[in-house]
Amino acid sequence: MSYPHADPRRYEGLLAHAERHLGPVVRGEGPTIDGRNRGFSIGFHEHPSYAMVSVATTGVRFQKVTGPCPGEFVVSARPGQEQEAAYLLHVVADRAVRSGKGYEYGGGYVNAEPLIPGTAIEFLLASPHPYADEAFDLFYDDHELALRYITLIPATRAEFELVREHGDDEALRDLWESRATDLLDVYRTSAV
Numbered sequence: 001m002s003y004p005h006a007d008p009r010r011y012e013g014l015l016a017h018a019e020r021h022l023g024p025v026v027r028g029e030g031p032t033i034d035g036r037n038r039g040f041s042i043g044f045h046e047h048p049s050y051a052m053v054s055v056a057t058t059g060v061r062f063q064k065v066t067g068p069c070p071g072e073f074v075v076s077a078r079p080g081q082e083q084e085a086a087y088l089l090h091v092v093a094d095r096a097v098r099s100g101k102g103y104e105y106g107g108g109y110v111n112a113e114p115l116i117p118g119t120a121i122e123f124l125l126a127s128p129h130p131y132a133d134e135a136f137d138l139f140y141d142d143h144e145l146a147l148r149y150i151t152l153i154p155a156t157r158a159e160f161e162l163v164r165e166h167g168d169d170e171a172l173r174d175l176w177e178s179r180a181t182d183l184l185d186v187y188r189t190s191a192v
Contacts, residue, residue: 027043028044075151115154
């Protein structure tokens, strides 16, 4: 189902919700890029307690993108990796807006080569946020689900292959947990 005409009043309080979990917005990037309107803006958040920066879309929820409910995308990274995170976010959000196809948890975007030179990141796993409180992922308007945040976790080709081999991301999540993988570091090596 797509939600092309979502009522903006349903999202009053969404910014406060995002800032409560990701930290305050310290700057933004508008929707116009390369002479076109991409259909979403990007907010840059700095967490006040964790060494974590996050970039989040705003506006995808108003586009004709399929999904169980309107959604926005998030990528979190280490401080100093904001631009890398913003690029990864842009790749997926732009593709979703252009194609009209959203992402479900456990799915994601895979590329034939590293998405950022000097990294091993070729896969972005669509997921609940691995570091934010569980309440972050779903935003409610008057006790009704209004929006879902889809966090994109940067992953390697070998990690993608593990997900594909098992048919879901459970084995990868277990591996990340057992190896205490720093999922915020876009320059990390593969856990596989």
